[in-house]
Amino acid sequence: EPEVTQTPSHQVTQMGQEVILRCVPISNHLYFYWYRQILGQKVEFLVSFYNNEISEKSEIFDDQFSVERPDGSNFTLKIRSTKLEDSAMYFCASSHLSGAGGPGDTQYFGPGTRLTVL
């Protein structure tokens, strides 16, 4: 069964450093998402991406964050200058149909990347 994959599974970085989290969505999916889960807190939406553009983003997704689909398979989340509060589990998800989350859409999640900022 196709699945979303994410690399690395764990990333440790120093405050102020740039990190790139990588995701390979399910191959025939058209909509891509990033979510994060700070330890002990809810899973929060960051951004959705369709047709090489951001379709929606939350207030968390500020100028420090960017997303890219550099080729036909990868979807990346870049954090330019990491802060302590960026430490979290980051989940990538993809869906085949509308990124508006309409009826019938299902988002499939990867296993997550645990980011630790020291």
Next chain:
Amino acid sequence: AQSVTQLDSHVSVSEGTPVLLRCNYSSSYSPSLFWYVQHPNKGLQLLLKYTSAATLVKGINGFEAEFKKSETSFHLTKPSAHMSDAAEYFCVVSDRALTFGSGTRLQVQP
């Protein structure tokens, strides 16, 4: 704006007894509702989804949920708990993006 409230942060049951995980939602529209499960050190796996068809939704691993519009609820149930059901369960409402509840940790005692 949409929101989800999971009424219990922890639920503990004995193996073989019924499971009830409670969820109430708030949405301006006719929502899509989901339950996801997260096992330790694993990603989020879809258990089931409601998309305005049948109000009783059957999912994987014997779970089901009933959409009750009058009560704005979407509780998750299973007739008989298994040890392998121990995990974190998230109720999720979908409008333009997924909005997650805070999660319910299910413990299953032998």
